[in-house]
Amino acid sequence: MPKISAAERTSCRDKASMSRNFKLQCHFILILLTALRGESRYLEVQEAADYDPFLLFGANLKRDLAGEQPYRRALRCLDMLSLPGQFTFTADRPQLHCAVFFIGEPEEFITIHYDLVSIDCQGGDFLKVFDGWILKGEKFPSSQDHPLPTMKRYTDFCESGLTRRSVRSSQNVAMVFFRIHEPGNGFTLTTKTNPNLFPCNVISQTPSGRFTLVVPHQQKNCSFSIIYPVAIRISDLALGHWHGLQLKKPAASCGGTDDFVELLGGPGLDPSKMMPLADLCSPFHGPAQMKISCDNAVVRMVSSGKHINRVTFEYRQLEPFELETNGNSIPEFCLSSL
Numbered sequence: 001m002p003k004i005s006a007a008e009r010t011s012c013r014d015k016a017s018m019s020r021n022f023k024l025q026c027h028f029i030l031i032l033l034t035a036l037r038g039e040s041r042y043l044e045v046q047e048a049a050d051y052d053p054f055l056l057f058g059a060n061l062k063r064d065l066a067g068e069q070p071y072r073r074a075l076r077c078l079d080m081l082s083l084p085g086q087f088t089f090t091a092d093r094p095q096l097h098c099a100v101f102f103i104g105e106p107e108e109f110i111t112i113h114y115d116l117v118s119i120d121c122q123g124g125d126f127l128k129v130f131d132g133w134i135l136k137g138e139k140f141p142s143s144q145d146h147p148l149p150t151m152k153r154y155t156d157f158c159e160s161g162l163t164r165r166s167v168r169s170s171q172n173v174a175m176v177f178f179r180i181h182e183p184g185n186g187f188t189l190t191t192k193t194n195p196n197l198f199p200c201n202v203i204s205q206t207p208s209g210r211f212t213l214v215v216p217h218q219q220k221n222c223s224f225s226i227i228y229p230v231a232i233r234i235s236d237l238a239l240g241h242w243h244g245l246q247l248k249k250p251a252a253s254c255g256g257t258d259d260f261v262e263l264l265g266g267p268g269l270d271p272s273k274m275m276p277l278a279d280l281c282s283p284f285h286g287p288a289q290m291k292i293s294c295d296n297a298v299v300r301m302v303s304s305g306k307h308i309n310r311v312t313f314e315y316r317q318l319e320p321f322e323l324e325t326n327g328n329s330i331p332e333f334c335l336s337s338l
Helices: 006-016 019-037 157-164
Strands: 073-076 078-081 085-090 095-103 106-116 125-129 133-137 137-138 155-157 166-168 172-179 186-195 209-216 220-225 228-237 260-266 276-278 284-292 296-304 308-317
Touching: 078 106, 085 095, 106 157, 106 172, 125 157, 133 172, 155 157, 172 186, 209 220, 209 296, 228 260, 228 296, 260 284, 276 284
Parallel strands: 073 085, 078 095
Antiparallel strands: 085 186, 095 172, 106 166, 106 186, 125 155, 125 172, 133 137, 209 308, 220 296, 228 284, 228 308, 260 276, 260 296
């Protein structure tokens, strides 16, 4: 497991006492830096110490800038953005391992548009968009959940040029990673969001909330990911038609069932590599709750396409004292890493 520097841990502990929001930022950034500093054939970040990591993901950013449109600022080598706007990166020295993570609301697609690009593709520079996120070689959405094969999720500027100036994500997250050797070179891009009527794969921006995942007559898998240890409370599950014609309750487990919901947990980003903690394949109305103390928790729906499937759930971050005890009737698979 890659180590977070002592200075970063101390900064987190000292600043976390300021507010609950800052504690959540601290948790997210430590996970992000731990993952990015690991070995990966996709991405290796070595410049993370050059700037304040707490600027990457500010919970108050949207409120502070709600009245300022369009939003413009310079990009850092390692960056995260939750607002649409225009962003420029200009290299002041060779920047060889850089990535920008974009995240929108659950009900949004993200469109990335190249306004200006000045890089040397022949000299080894690159600029690529990935449909989703990659951390430490793990992908979200996973290969099982995304409609495209992995290689088709990349859009390489050095191959397509400005003939494809805009790239739209398939969910509420996307990323750009790049390498620029020559100081003064760089790029400007504009991002915007578009409504997604039936969100499928989602990474939550917040450690608490409520969401309804609906899959209407489509054969697909959908994952809702929460990058915090959480308690999840499912209040409604409909597997089948909404108007009374629901699936027959299985005799035992969900084995062999084509439509079901599963709860997953693990230390990484890829749902296909997480531990299955519970599965649900019988429609019900009423609360069912589970505490998942992993760094990442996922509610995943598998749909055959024969029915309209729906699950409604609430989630909240576990308090520190809750991480010390396990109230589930299953073994504890995850321990908090913070």
